[in-house]
Amino acid sequence: xxxMSVKHAIAAAKKLRSLQERFNPGGSDIYPxxxxxEAITALIPSGNPLSVHILxxxxxxxxxGTDEQYEKFGRRADNNEIIGTxxxxxxxxxxxxRGLEARADYDRGTEEFVLNTPKLSSYKWWPGGxxxxxxxxxxxAQLYIDNEAKGxxxxxxxxxxxxxxxxxxxxxxxxxxxxxxLNGVNNGFLGLKDYRVPRLNMLMRHxxxxxxxxxxKSPVSQVSYFPMVFVRCMVARQNSNYxxxxxxxxxxxxxxxxxxxxxxxxxxxxxxxxxTQQMKVIPEIVTAVVYRLAAANLxxxxxxxxEAVYRKDFSRLPELxxxxxxxxxxxxxxxxxxxxxxxxxxxxxxxxxxxNLGNIFAMAAxxxxxxxxxxxxxxxxxxxxxxxxxxxxxxxxxxxxxAYISECSKMTSFPQWTGSWECLLKAIQYACxxxxxxxxxxxxxxxxxxxxxxAAVNYSGLExxxxxxxxxxxxVAGNFYQQIVNSPNKHQRSPQFQKVLENMxxxxxIQIFFRHLGDILRFIRITEDEISALQRRLEEVxxxxxxxxxxxxxxxxxxxxxxxxxxxxxxxxxxxxxxEAALKHPLNRKSVPDFFEAHLKPFMKENADNAKxxxx
Ligand SMILES: CCCCCCCCCC/C=C\CCCCCC(=O)SCCNC(=O)CCNC(=O)[C@H](O)C(C)(C)COP(=O)(O)OP(=O)(O)OC[C@H]1O[C@@H](n2cnc3c(N)ncnc32)[C@H](O)[C@@H]1OP(=O)(O)O
Ligand SMILES: Cc1cc2nc3c(=O)[nH]c(=O)nc-3n(C[C@H](O)[C@H](O)[C@H](O)COP(=O)(O)OP(=O)(O)OC[C@H]3O[C@@H](n4cnc5c(N)ncnc54)[C@H](O)[C@@H]3O)c2cc1C
Numbered sequence: 001x002x003x004m005s006v007k008h009a010i011a012a013a014k015k016l017r018s019l020q021e022r023f024n025p026g027g028s029d030i031y032p033x034x035x036x037x038e039a040i041t042a043l044i045p046s047g048n049p050l051s052v053h054i055l056x057x058x059x060x061x062x063x064x065g066t067d068e069q070y071e072k073f074g075r076r077a078d079n080n081e082i083i084g085t086x087x088x089x090x091x092x093x094x095x096x097x098r099g100l101e102a103r104a105d106y107d108r109g110t111e112e113f114v115l116n117t118p119k120l121s122s123y124k125w126w127p128g129g130x131x132x133x134x135x136x137x138x139x140x141a142q143l144y145i146d147n148e149a150k151g152x153x154x155x156x157x158x159x160x161x162x163x164x165x166x167x168x169x170x171x172x173x174x175x176x177x178x179x180x181x182l183n184g185v186n187n188g189f190l191g192l193k194d195y196r197v198p199r200l201n202m203l204m205r206h207x208x209x210x211x212x213x214x215x216x217k218s219p220v221s222q223v224s225y226f227p228m229v230f231v232r233c234m235v236a237r238q239n240s241n242y243x244x245x246x247x248x249x250x251x252x253x254x255x256x257x258x259x260x261x262x263x264x265x266x267x268x269x270x271x272x273x274x275x276t277q278q279m280k281v282i283p284e285i286v287t288a289v290v291y292r293l294a295a296a297n298l299x300x301x302x303x304x305x306x307e308a309v310y311r312k313d314f315s316r317l318p319e320l321x322x323x324x325x326x327x328x329x330x331x332x333x334x335x336x337x338x339x340x341x342x343x344x345x346x347x348x349x350x351x352x353x354x355x356n357l358g359n360i361f362a363m364a365a366x367x368x369x370x371x372x373x374x375x376x377x378x379x380x381x382x383x384x385x386x387x388x389x390x391x392x393x394x395x396x397x398x399x400x401x402x403a404y405i406s407e408c409s410k411m412t413s414f415p416q417w418t419g420s421w422e423c424l425l426k427a428i429q430y431a432c433x434x435x436x437x438x439x440x441x442x443x444x445x446x447x448x449x450x451x452x453x454x455a456a457v458n459y460s461g462l463e464x465x466x467x468x469x470x471x472x473x474x475x476v477a478g479n480f481y482q483q484i485v486n487s488p489n490k491h492q493r494s495p496q497f498q499k500v501l502e503n504m505x506x507x508x509x510i511q512i513f514f515r516h517l518g519d520i521l522r523f524i525r526i527t528e529d530e531i532s533a534l535q536r537r538l539e540e541v542x543x544x545x546x547x548x549x550x551x552x553x554x555x556x557x558x559x560x561x562x563x564x565x566x567x568x569x570x571x572x573x574x575x576x577x578x579x580e581a582a583l584k585h586p587l588n589r590k591s592v593p594d595f596f597e598a599h600l601k602p603f604m605k606e607n608a609d610n611a612k613x614x615x616x
Contacts, residue, residue, distance in 0.1 A: 005184025006133055009050040013080055045359050045564060046184030050083065052128035055234060057084030060138045060227045063306065064154055064203040072200075073156050077136070082162065084136035085127040086227060087190055092121025095376045097152060097225075102141040102192070104155060104202070108213040113155060113202060115141060115195040123172075123191045126370075130188025131175030135160035137190065138227075143202075143209070150215050152224055154203040159190065170195040181362025220314040222321070226306075229321060231371045232328035233295070233302045240291035242364040243335040246357055247285045248553040249568030250342035253349070254281055255550055256572045272549065278542040280345040283511050284338040285552055286504045286545075290480045291331045297479055298327050319399040322384045325377040326472040332367035333374060339364055346567055349574075354581035356565040375465060382439065382464025383457055385471060389440045401475055408433035414524040419533060424509040425474075425481050427520050432470035434523035439463035470519060473512055480508055500548050506541045510534055 061074035061084075076082045093099045101122035104113040117123050124130065130137060136158050143153040159171045167173050172191035179187070202209060207218035218224065254272035261268055271277045301323065305316040343350040343357040350357050368374045385405075388398050392409050408430050417423060442463055446456035457464065484490075484505045490498065513520065513534060520526070545552075560569050566577035587593060 005044050005046050005049050005186075008044045009048050012044075012048075013050055013054075044184055045356070045363075047182030047363065049129045049133045049185050051185070052085045053077070053080075053083050053134065055231055056086035056227050057134075057136070057138055059230055060086060060154060060203065061156070063226055063309070064138075064205050064224065065156075066203075066205050069156070069200065069203060069205075073136075082136050083129065083134050084138065084156075085129045085134045085188075086140075087124040087127040087130060087137040087157075088140040089124065089126045090117070090121060091123045091125040091189070092119075094126070095373055097140075100140065100142055100152065102139065103144055104139075104141040104153060105144045105147070106199070106209055106213055107196075108211070110196070111199045111211050112196045113199065115139060115155065115157065115192045115197060117191045117193075123189050125176060125189050126187050127190070128185050128187055130159075130173065130190055131186035132188070133186055134188075135162055135165060138203070139190075139192070143215075145209065145213050145215055150217075151207075151221060153207065153209075154224065155197055156201045156203065157192070157195070157197060168195075180365065181359060182366065219312070220317065222317060223309060223314060225321075226309065226317075228371055229324045230302060230306075232324040232377075233298050235367045235371055236291065236295035236298055236324075236327040236331045239331040239335040239364050239367050240288050240295050242360050243284060243331075243338050244288035244292065244553070244556045245558055245563055246339040246342040246360050247281065247288050248556055248558055249355065249357060249360075249563055249565045250281050250345050250350075251285060251549050251553045252569070252572065253346050253355075253567040253574060256574050257347070257349075259347075272546065275539065275542065277345060278546055280341055282542055282545050282549055283507060284342055285549060286507050286511075287334055287338055288556070289504060289552070290476060290508055291327075291334070293483050294327055294476050294479050295331065298323055318384070319401055322381055322399075323401055323475065325372065325381050326468065326475060328367070328371060329374045329377050329381075329468075330472040330476060332364070336361065336365045336368055349567055349578060352566070352578065352581075354566040354578055355568075356563065357567075359564075378465040378468040379457060379461060381468035381471060382461075385436050385467050386440055386443050386464070389436050402471075404429045404474060404478065405433050405436065409437075417524075417526055417530050419530060419537075421481060421485070421505060421509055424513050425477055427524055428470065428477055428509075428512055428516065429474045431516060431520045431523050432467065432474045435463065435467040435470050435519065439467045466519070470516065473516065477509060477512055480505060500545070500552070503541050503544050503548075504552075506537065507545060510538045510541070514538070 058074065058077045061077055062070055065074060073082070077084055088097070088100070090100055090102060092101060101119060102115070102117050102124065103122075104115050106113055124137075124139070127134075127137065136156065139155045139157040140152055141155060143150040158168060159173055160167055170193050172189075172193070174189055176187050176189050199209060199211065206220070206223045208216040210216065251272070254277055255270045257271045258268040259271050260274070262273060272281065301316075301320055305320045308314070308316055339357065339361045343355075343361065346355060346357065349355055353359070372380075385402075388402050388405060391398055392406055397403075398406050408426075411430065414427070414430055415423075439460055443456050443460040446459055447453060451459070484501045493501070517531070563569070566581055567574055569577055582588065
């Protein structure tokens with residue numbers, strides 16, 4: 001499987017090169033890379049062994065290395081002359097970066113770094129492509145000068161001979177084993193023993209070690225985390241894509257499959273006529289659209305911030321970090337749960353490999369873990385919200401994506417309930433700010449009672465993650481509302497198209513309202529009649545969107561090869577394709593399976609003989 005994946009990945013990387021030359025000759029524009037990776041990722045159901053090379057290795061060389069280091073390593077990596085990965089996570093640590101054990105000791109006598117993974121737990125473990133594909137990596141280690149820890153640093157390390165691909169002396173490298181999915185990625189392990197690299201193999205755009213061993217600190221230590229921010233932004237886009245693929249499959253299947261008359265004596269309807277089926281499928285279509293728009297916004301913010309960082313302007317890093325965390329978590333959680341809901345909406349056939357929903361789930365699910373485990377990133381955002389609440393209390397302005405927090409903090413109570421879109425959006429934001437306030441009271445009380453910040457974060461963790469989740473909902477719903485209601489190109493849309501978009505906004509806001517009704521009722525008084533009115537509107541908007549469901553998913557424009565699903569094929573010949581896939585199963589090559597003579601027949605005969613004996 002790994003070699004097949006590498007073969008496909010190389011073919012797509014060549015396509016990527018031609019895309020790059022067509023779209024942006026000689027440039028390093030990321031979009032062809034992403035499209036290439038999107039195509040590679042979609043066309044290789046077992047995952048792309050070059051993903052981390054494309055998305056992290058090449059970018060770290062560009063963003064963390066000096067111009068000279070880019071010339072020496074980065075250009076060859078961009079040109080796929082060398083293939084690398086990003087080796088940060090260890091067997092013993094993934095989340096807690098300050099606990100990483102791999103070390104780099106500076107030897108001023110030879111102007112080299114001596115790299116070691118001192119214990120088994122220090123082995124790098126998980127990096128994509130590390131097992132067999134890569135001959136280089138970015139090796140993340142704790143930097144030591146005269147045995148004094150200086151923090152994390154990144155090193156360009158060659159791990160295999162470029163001609164023979166043999167591991168170099170001092171390198172212990174291999175595959176970590178079978179996973180739930182992505183088994184074409186050859187995630188690997190890496191141990192280094194007294195492995196020496198020249199001083200100039202440490203990426204030094206932001207921090208330096210001079211020949212005499214003097215250390216020049218980075219102006220902003222977090223800029224070394226920047227490669228992770230990029231992938232978090234990509235996860236938001238990638239996982240909204242996976243959800244869109246699953247929604248396309250389930251929607252098409254739901255208008256082919258007929259089951260259970262709604263009226264006695266009537267013919268069996270398409271299952272998408274059942275209201276409960278509409279509630280399983282249509283909200284997922286809308287969620288895919290909502291996150292695709294949010295991910296595009298985030299991508300633009302990433303590009304602007306990356307350019308600013310290149311100019312040593314780090315001012316927008318904190319906001320990008322907060323948004324990248326919140327969107328990576330929200331899209332990976334909601335897409336993973338959504339794909340499973342869509343699989344279940346396809347009944348038994350949804351469980352067949354030929355439907356491909358299981359594989360899409362297996363591709364989407366690890367995004368809840370990699371690039372920052374989701375609850376850890378929620379806690380990270382919770383901490384940032386605490387800092388921002390202190391700013392609110394001090395009357396200071398907040399970053400643009402948190403401006404609503406200041407506005408809501410000035411409201412002494414929630415205005416008269418109208419049920420309008422603005423009202424629903426404000427309710428979600430108001431509940432978020434109420435949750436932030438409560439979390440802050442708990443957190444601050446702990447800090448005031450002499451608990452350390454880290455301990456206070458831990459013991460306030462449930463409230464911090466709730467506040468973070470509601471902040472994510474507020475940001476995503478607010479972004480969708482702006483794009484539908486206040487977009488500058490709204491007038492270019494046909495009235496019919498605008499109506500479909502507004503129906504999607506209606507559904508998204510009501511769905512989020514009901515999902516967080518408990519959180520909202522904690523801070524806002526809403527009557528039973530007002531809630532029942534929203535229930536009616538939910539049923540109504542599902543009915544309104546039902547006729548557009550297929551057209552919206554067709555607009556995602558996935559061809560049959562990308563969907564790779566007998567349930568979601570464009571021509572709708574589901575049963576013929578399921579049967580065709582079944583007949584291809586190896587067990588159907590013979591009428592009598594080999595195990596009959598070897599196992600089943602003796603087993604049945606032994607039971608029959610025993611039965612006869614017991615009668616005698
Ligand atoms: C479909 C189209 C797209 C095409 C396909 C795209 C596919 C994309 C996805 C698939 C690709 C590849 C496959 C998967 C690759 C996966 C690769 C990996 O997993 S790499 C390893 C990832 N590991 C992590 O993410 C580690 C998680 N841990 C952390 O990030 C940090 O430990 C922490 C943030 C949890 C804690 O940071 P720490 O410094 O230890 O401590 P503090 O929390 O106190 O933070 C101090 C200070 O720094 C700020 N901060 C933290 N992180 C960042 C950051 N990233 N950027 C900016 N600022 C940061 C934090 O807010 C604090 O600030 P203060 O002001 O001091 O409070
Ligand atoms: C498919 C895949 C691909 C990957 N690719 C790469 C790669 O290319 N390069 C790379 O370097 N890494 C890679 N990783 C590793 C990935 O980045 C880590 O698995 C991830 O960062 C989580 O760290 P961990 O595995 O140590 O989990 P842990 O941090 O051990 O998490 C276990 C549990 O502990 C909890 N926990 C941890 N810390 C805290 C805390 N402070 N507060 C509360 N709870 C906490 C977590 O929430 C979680 O529930 C990959 C992982 C996967 C699954």
